[in-house]
Amino acid sequence: MSKIIDRSLKLSPFIxxxxxxxxxxxxxxxxxxxxxxxxxDGMYTLTEIRRYLRTGMGLCQGQTCSRxxxxxxxxxxxxAPSELENTVSRAPxxxxxxxxxxxxxxxxxxxxx
Numbered sequence: 001m002s003k004i005i006d007r008s009l010k011l012s013p014f015i016x017x018x019x020x021x022x023x024x025x026x027x028x029x030x031x032x033x034x035x036x037x038x039x040x041d042g043m044y045t046l047t048e049i050r051r052y053l054r055t056g057m058g059l060c061q062g063q064t065c066s067r068x069x070x071x072x073x074x075x076x077x078x079x080a081p082s083e084l085e086n087t088v089s090r091a092p093x094x095x096x097x098x099x100x101x102x103x104x105x106x107x108x109x110x111x112x113x
Contacts (some may be wrong), residue, residue, distance in 0.1 A: 011077065014040040017066040027058020035069060039076045046070060046087045047079065056087065 018034025030053045043049050046069065055069050056062030062069075066087070074081040 005054075011040055013045050022048060024068050025055040025058065027065075028054040030065075030074060032057050035072055036076055039073060044073075046076065046084055049073065050087050062087070 014037060016033065017036075020031060020036065022032045024030055024032050024035060027076075034053055035055065038049050038052055038063060041054055049069065050056050056066050070081050070084055074084055
């Protein structure tokens, strides 16, 4: 059972750090400062940060950055990383033309072109 994040949580004021320009998510080029700013703007879950900044949604699907993002969020919020709920990973998708699907089934190939 996951712990519910208290939305009334008062974080310390956002203070820029010298290493805020460090890239955390290489695929989407998201910096430490962008993640920290998102937390201070009220995004307290990994899913919210993922949807807002696209961390873990690039080519590697979070294989290189998910641990870094999780530890950064936990540190900024003053909680243990284990208290954060994990994000759901999904396979990357891309658009497919209907003619490709029709040919795949072997029926009506070229019928609708």
